[in-house]
Amino acid sequence: MMNSGKIELSLIGIGTGNPQHLTLEAVAELNAVDLILIPNKGAGKDDLAGLRQEICARAISTPAPASGAELRTAPRPAPRIVEFDLPVRDPSITDYKARVDRWHDAIARIWLETIRANLPTGLARVGFLVWGDPSLYDSTMRIAERLKAVSDIRLKIFPGITSIQALTAAHAVPLNEIGAPFTVPPGRQLRETGWPATADTVVIMLDGECSFQAIDPKGVEIWWSAYAGMENQISLSGPLEDVAQQIIATRAKARAEHGWIMDIYLLRKSRI
Template sequence: MKKILIIGIGAGDPDYVTMQAVNALNQVDVFFMMDKGPSKTKLIELRKEICRRYIKGDDHRFVDATSPQWTRGTEDYFSTVDDLNRDKQVLFERLIAEEMADGECGAFLVWGDPTLYDSTIRIIEIIASSGRHDLDYEVIPGISSIQALAAKHRTTLNRIGQSIEITTGRKMAEGFPEGADSVVVMLDAEDTYKRFADQDIDIYWGAYVGMPDEILVSGKLRDVARDIERMRAEARQANGWIMDSYLMRRGGGASGGSTT
């Protein structure tokens, strides 16, 4: 039997790696590194740095593979994602078949937490249940960007007795979720928060949280929305990519504004 570990490695700071993840890293024979292009090289290097820092010995190897890319801005979002995941499934299955020997352990190092807006678990589950491979898999949780964001801003995700919703920029464009006091927004490529700048809402925004390029902004949305938009555009241009998320909360939380 072959075994796959899906390891959450945290939101960017190698210190976010849990002891469970460290123990898992030391079981692995082959690490699959998904190359998403020149602008994302830093993410691969960080994964390898985590391995150098926490793995004892050198009896493991890295296999680099070009990750399938998806077409942004298409009308049928769900079909596009389905196509992307099918392409990833073909790639993952080939890696498992050709780059692992029987009895070996392979691993995918997932940014943040594998259970949150990531398809690796679903893809490996499909491969394991297909019957084409004698395959087992395990999921190791990680510190998500949501947890890191709240900690960096020294706040909680929810207020006492209140609800919170985790959603995407695409869904947030439909409006602030009814009944939610606080909303965490991920995967927002369109600066959707600007739609709520005329309301009494506090925002806690962060980009590259836990990394050297970290940017944090908090305050009344009406006061800091333009700053976030400008910083976001500048950071994307400088790095070629951006990884950010934000917490929005109905008025009564933050006051004034802060930027770091």
């Protein structure tokens, strides 16, 4: 089956992997699409595809058998769910941006090939489950934009709970001080240029290098969570100089046990 018609691609925020984080709008869209794409990141990260499958199983309604007058209208079939292998970044490309761009190009090609192979010609509605919210610290929209250049695609976004919200909820701490800004830089920036001069509060996501080690810990508080909002959530907090090593050890142990880890932390400088 080759699809060469119009495609509606819905990027659906699913929160941090907790099925209860889905909005009613997200649930409705999951039930309305024809095809759901689920990336498989390979051995050791099977849980990520499994969690998406679990969310689909819990959110998608099974059509009830028709009877009487309902027999004249066939129930809408459940969407088809297809897993695909996600390509890896080419380590031979040393320029970070170029390496990511090449990787996104490869992912976009696989998306389009998978859609065309699994849907009939004509209008097709495709859903893609995005961790957190598609607008924050995620490149799914950027990858989807690449498809517009080669296919008739309409992009729809369904927002979700972010890992920042899950983190602050887990620790019952506000995201920023009264009247004060916060910033969300990559961990790499914290290592290379230090603490941003424009904010007292910094939020770092998916930081495999534990970049908080690169800053002066005096007067800095940290709130850290792994698997924020999920059943296996782990949370630690306190003065950075007191808990940094505990966080590093806990993170390494959790990653070894699960084969993957998604973590996030908030750093705040004391104003005193």
